[in-house]
Amino acid sequence: MRTIGHFIDGVETTGNSAEFQDVFNPATGEVQARVALATEADLDAAVAAAAAAQPKWAATNPQRRARVFFNFVALINRDMQDLAELLSAEHGKTVEDSKGDILRGLEVAEFVAGAPHLLKGEFTDGAGPGIDMYSMRQPVGIGAGITPFNFPAMIPLWMLSPAIAAGNAFILKPSERDPSVPMRLAQLAIEAGLPRGILNVLHGGKAVVDGILHHDQISAVSFVGSTPIARYVYATAASEGKRVQAFGGAKNHMIIMPDADMDKAADALMGAGYGSAGERCMAVSVAVPVGEETADRIVAALKPRIEKLKVGPATDKASEMGPVITRASKDRIAALVESGIAQGATLAVDGRAFSLQGYENGYFVGPSLFDHVTTDMDIYKEEIFGPVLSVVRSKTYEDALRLTMDNPYGNGTAIFTRDGDAARDFAARVNVGMVGINVPVPVPLAYHSFGGWKASAFGDLNQHGTDAIKFWTRTKTVTARWPSGIKDGAEFQMPVMK
Secondary structure (H helix, E strand, C coil), rough: EEEEEEEECCCCCCCCCEEEEEEECCCCEEEEEEEECCCCHHHHHHHHHHHHHHHHHHHHHHHHHHHHHHHHHHHHHHHHHHHHHHHHHCCCCHHHHHHHHHHHHHHHHHHHHHHHCCCCCCCCEECCCEEEEEEEEEECCCCECCCCCCCCCCHHHHHHHHHHCCCCEEEECCCCCCCCCHHHHHHHHHCCCCCCEEEEECCCCCCHHHHHHCCCCCCCCCHHHHHHHHHHHHHHHHHCEEEEEEEEECEEEEEECCCCCHHHHHHHHHHHHHHHCCCCCCEEEEEEECCCHHHHHHHHHHHHHHCCCCEEECCCCCCCCCCCHHHHHHHHHHHHHHHHHHHEEEECCCCCCCCCCCCCCCCCCCCCEEEEECCHHHHHHHHCCCCEEECCEEEEHHHHHHHHHCEECCCCEEEEEECCHHHHHHHHCCCCEEECCCCCCCCCCCCCCCCCEECCEEEECCCCCCHHHCCCCCEEEEECCCCHHCCCCCCCCCCCCC
């Protein structure tokens, strides 16, 4: 059986690991590999490698660091098919969806190839008599990223690319459920010319996470996962004096106005609600039609589409949706569907009985659609992270807006309408970090930033875009005066620029 180790100082190794965890194929339920779980000694070894390599990397000029990313991008593109198939085998999403996962991460690697421009400071000539003032952006030192199972390529690339381009060393702790692609990315980074020790990969659970949060040589931590863990990571790392960005869960609403094109809105809900089996923090899990007629029309448009949805393994090119990640996830989704029925929602499409011949032991969940959902139901309150879409009927636009704003999460939202005034008002007023206008999954491109509001994010700076450069660097401001501008005698008052 294949064993997946850690990546420390440019070498794959099982290190001091005495514990291993099975890696399953979600389509079959079979064990396909085992992954080593790191010890405290493994973390110390990774930090030591990072600390030894980082000063020289930080002293490397930005354009040379950028060249590594040009090479890295080329190598990822070269191996795209193999990476996507490897990702699908461990996650379960379709191969085309896996390519999208990789490409959205690749965009950030492309963006940070502009590091020479992104890292420029500011300069003021003649800020005072004979005085110049300038700022520099310098790396924080050693950073760490803790990433979830649902995007094993994209989110690691979102974190490691700006961190490393800014001159830091980086320790990645990916999900142990689908660890192979992060390992492969580390190997490609070395092939691209990244010095050994700058990127290290460790696998493990809470013990490794806690080790990262408390390690005195790690200066900054980026996290993506559930909201309870995001709160814990933020509070713990911040109490240790670290810079932290922690992104949590979501309950994303999509408002459908009466003037919307119902076919386009239904197509959007299909992709946003059931793509990747709903295992996306930007998935639309709540459809909010405005008016009873709109609700009837959108439900009528959705039902035949859901019933025709092709569910199957990633190896079947016709598959539109694969399995969920684990049997525990499958059981949790089934329990939430049962709770929706028990609490009075109308199950318009029932995915509970779905079974795929030859894959009976896989973690497949059929797509479900609930209508007449209310805000006191568990299927509304909880992030299901599965192929379950809830329809919450709203009488007016104001009611729909208030519903979205009152939700404790604030990751993404969308509105489908032809009315520019409604769209503009929605974008201006809604208290959500990422807004789509006739775009169901409004994940920004790499040169803008990704981040939610409310219980979806903790910390002041978002991922990718210029926020990422700010997060992974510190600003140093220099005020310089040369001898010709220095007056004789001591000055005892507060210095001012006269």
